[in-house]
Structures are given as C-alpha cells and as structure tokens.
Amino acid sequence: MYPKAFQKLIKNLASLPSVGPKMAERLVLFLFKQDIEKIRDFAENLLEIKNMKICKRCFNIAESELCEYCKDERRDQHSICVVEEPLDIISLERTKAYIGLYHVLGGVIQVGDSGAELKIPQLISRIENEKITEVILATNPTTEGDATALYLKRKLQAIKTTPVKSGEASLPTAEFNGVKITRLGRGLSTGADLEYADELTLSEALTNRKELL
C-alpha cells in the first residue's frame, strides 16, 4: 500500500485524460525522485493556469480581458476565423498563413444537442457590430465539425439577408451583404482534428479556402 500522500496524488493524476492508474503510479514515483525546486515550480505553474482568463471578445484563453490576438491592432480586423477550441488557434498560428481575428465556439453541435452552450450568438453579434468582411469556418473536418459549419453558414446567411425593418423589406441589409463565408480547403484528412494537422497541410487548407455558397 502506498503512503497517503502518494495515494492522493495517484488519484489526482489518474483523473487526467489518457492517464490510467498504472501510469499515474509511475508518474508519482518519478515526481518523488525530483528535487524540491522542480516540484515547487511544477506546483506553482499548475496553480498559475487558474489565473488565466477567457477573452471577452473571442473566448480564446487570455492573460487579461482580451487575448493577445484581439489586442493586436496590426491583425486584420475584418476577418474572423471560427474554431472549436483554443488549441486550434495555436495550430493555425503556427502556419503564419492567417493574420485575422478568431472566435472560439467552445465545441461543436452534437447529434441530439442544440449547441445552446456554444458561442454562436456572440459570433453573430460580432459580425453585426464589427466591420467583418470574411468569416472562415475552421471547425474540424469531422462529421460534427462539418455539420456545425453548415449550421453556422445557414445562420450567417440568415443575417446577411435579414430584411431592413422599415423600408424595402425584401432587400438584404447593405452592411451584411459583403460578408463572405468560407470553409477550409480540402487536403485536411477527414475525421481528423486541426490540432493534429501538419503546418503545411493546414497552411494550404487556409490558402485554398472556398466560399460556401
């Protein structure tokens, strides 16, 4: 039987994704052999992640109210790349092929789920209020990712053609007319996550993005 401190840490580690009880035991024994400075640094870094915030504009991970991309005025303020999770932004940034803004949905629409918790209303509000000319749907090329992109396309097109309240009811509003909706190009392996795509493939997928009509 392990000492209590070991047992507690094994339980903590075994609760992490992809870490089974055997691996947790090995990790605890490994950590036990490290010197105190290394362990202290590890523990402090672990606490530090809870000081991180969520960007109030795009829902990426942020160190303050806005994330580094939203804060950076040199970025193209007219395009939004819509992703599932903050990790996807890291992958897209590595390609250096995109210099616009982002929007993190926080997941995808699953079968039998309306996706009410996704940041879709906030995306729509951004498109309505910021001078956006292109929305790139960069959800993963999985069944759910594709379905979510399709759902978003319909939603966004509905805004594009929302009639003006007074006046010419049948005409689309001028300010949304110019929003182009695109999807990452082919080449990304179907069913895979952006997170695992190599930089060149992802960079090409961005360059070859196609307008969703």
Ligand SMILES: [Zn+2]
């Ligand atoms: Zn942001």
